[in-house]
Amino acid sequence: MVDFALDETQELIIKTAREFGQEVLQPAEVALDRIADPEEVYKSKLFRETLAKAYELGFHKMSLPEEYGGLQLDTQTTGMVWEELGRWGPGFAASLVSAATVPRLITFLAPGNQELIDRFVIPFCQDEKGEHMSAWCSSEPEVGSDGKNYTDKKIRHYTTATRTEKGYKINGAKSDFISNGGIASVYLVFACVDSSQGICGSGAFIIPADAPGVSHGKPLDKIGLRTLNQAAIFFDDVEIDESYVLFPHGEGYPMLHNSIITVGNLGVGYLAVGLMRAALEDALVHSRERIQGGKPIIEHQVIADKLFRTHMAIESARALLWKGSWLSKISFPGDLKTSLAAKVYATDQAVEHTCQMVQVLGGYGISKEYTLEKYTRDAKLLKIMDGTNETLLLKAATLL
Ligand SMILES: Cc1cc2nc3c(=O)[nH]c(=O)nc-3n(C[C@H](O)[C@H](O)[C@H](O)COP(=O)(O)OP(=O)(O)OC[C@H]3O[C@@H](n4cnc5c(N)ncnc54)[C@H](O)[C@@H]3O)c2cc1C
CATH class of the missing domain: 1.20.140.10 (Butyryl-CoA Dehydrogenase, subunit A, domain 3)
Structure with a gap:
């Protein structure tokens, strides 16, 4: 039977989101939208404090399993919360949607990798300050819509992952559009291992933002969602260990x-x-x-x-x-x-x-x-x- 009724948990979390949205998110979002220089937005106390309050309430970890400290809410419930947060603060909400990408994928794809769980999942769930945040990086200056073209073998990511003794060496650049690009603590990066396979020749790599050789560009100055930080990311001979390969290149891409x-x-x-x-x-x-x-x-x-x-x-x-x-x-x-x-x-x-x-x-x-x-x-x-x-x-x- 189709049922549109909300359960108690859903009602409670939506109420929390509404109160937070009205009292905190919207005033911050409107004030920050009016700041002309995007660098000032993301450096501001107001931006940092608003993000921290969202983390304190647990909106960043809604989909993460309880065993790691997440709220383990289903996709319908999280969707209702995104709607409510989008009502009051769409820029902040867009940032939070992307924030959980790396921890969430680790719990699905590498649940047995304790090093990744300890480094990226548990601290993310414990975070009440907005310091742990992901960005997922597919788009590149030369690869926009083409990132979804799996059949044309001439189309590929130009960011490369070259085999080393212990893992891979990453080189290249991701586009100005990467959500949370300038404020993330960890990136999920698609990089080409085998160019003969086109986009499917890319693997998915976890790269900490503080790894040697990683840097990011200035925040994008744009017409809307001005509290969603977007920035390019650069990789210059970034060495990562084999265990940071989240998904190998090939047919599974x-x-x-x-x-x-x-x-x-x-x-x-x-x-x-x-x-x-x-x-x-x-x-x-x-x-x-x-x-x-x-x-x-x-x-x-x-x-x-x-x-x-x-x-x-x-x-x-x-x-x-x-x-x-x-x-x-x-x-x-x-x-x-x-x-x-x-x-x-x-x-x-x-x-x-x-x-x-x-x-x-x-x-x-x-x-x-x-x-x-x-x-x-x-x-x-x-x-x-x-x-x-x-x-x-x-x-x-x-x-x-
Ligand atoms: C708010 C926002 C957040 C984003 N966050 C991320 C992120 O976190 N990570 C990330 O990797 N990327 C992110 N992106 C980038 C986004 O995925 C790309 O902007 C998008 O895929 C389009 O690529 P492009 O901008 O290069 O446009 P292009 O691919 O250059 O497209 C230009 C125009 O051509 C059309 N077009 C392109 N190819 C075809 C085709 N084959 N057939 C018909 N028409 C075509 C498009 O529809 C568009 O109108 C974000 C973008 C925005 C706006």
């Missing part, structure tokens, strides 16, 4: 990459629903107060139509995301086709409807005094994050 985008795209979709909710809730307040034509504008049919269409988009996007999360819960990582459909739909709707809600506010919608214009800027990035909607659609269509 599409399985690993598809798993990451199956789960990751659900997270992006939930942030989009959160943003649409933010826009609708703000527009509802305004349209009940603003009098034009002798009555509150919500009583004009054209405005009411816009508001209800946004409500429909939220409900339908969320339903599709819940289905994707349910599929992920019953058989991890879930169904790629459903996750991609949910991400593409939710983020397309978010761009459309955050813009429509600006229209509902008229001139006030474009004023920085209101947060609506920010939602439209934030939403735009979601259509590119974890793959452009165009290329994700092309990929999903092959699965029909």
Whole structure:
């Protein structure tokens, strides 16, 4: 039977997320969005303190197993929390979505590797300051959408992993777009071991950010999600031990990459629903107060139509995301086709409807005094994050 009722745990954690979002996340997100220099944002006390509070409440470790100190919440529950955090602080929420990548993958792919568990999983779960954070690094200056092309053997990662006596030597650069790139403590890096196999010739390597030879670029200056740090990462003869190979190159590569985008795209979709909710809730307040034509504008049919269409988009996007999360819960990582459909739909709707809600506010919608214009800027990035909607659609269509 299909059941939309929330259980006690879900109600409690969503309430916690809402209170944290309203009281802490949104004021910080809005204030930091207005700082022109991104370096100032990530160095600021406000950024660090806000991240620390999110860690204190455990939002970074929702999906990690209890045995290591995580909250072990299922993908539906974590999705509901991402929606709530996305409602108040989409930039911080996007950062938290990526933060758990390395510990989470270690628990799935290398549960017997005690060194990795002790170094990256347990300290991450114990962290209450926001000091342990992952970034996953596939994109490169020459490899954007091509990172999902597993068939054309001419396409490959240019970051290389060369065999050494004890493990591998990594050289190359990852693009400016790596989420948490400038603030992560550990990276999951895709690097080419055998160029004759194209993208499938890449293995997945765990590289600590403080390893000799690792550096990062300046934070990307961008139109939205300005509290999501994005930066390039450089590897110059970085030596790593054999035990830091999380996944070998070869035929298994599409399985690993598809798993990451199956789960990751659900997270992006939930942030989009959160943003649409933010826009609708703000527009509802305004349209009940603003009098034009002798009555509150919500009583004009054209405005009411816009508001209800946004409500429909939220409900339908969320339903599709819940289905994707349910599929992920019953058989991890879930169904790629459903996750991609949910991400593409939710983020397309978010761009459309955050813009429509600006229209509902008229001139006030474009004023920085209101947060609506920010939602439209934030939403735009979601259509590119974890793959452009165009290329994700092309990929999903092959699965029909
Ligand atoms: C907010 C955000 C967070 C991100 N976080 C990460 C991260 O943590 N790690 C990471 O590795 N990357 C990350 N990225 C990078 C992201 O994965 C890439 O931006 C994305 O894959 C697109 O690559 P590109 O920007 O190089 O665009 P391109 O690949 O150059 O695409 C340009 C345009 O061409 C279209 N296009 C490209 N190829 C085709 C094709 N074959 N057929 C039809 N149309 C095509 C695209 O749809 C797009 O419109 C992030 C990006 C954003 C915006």
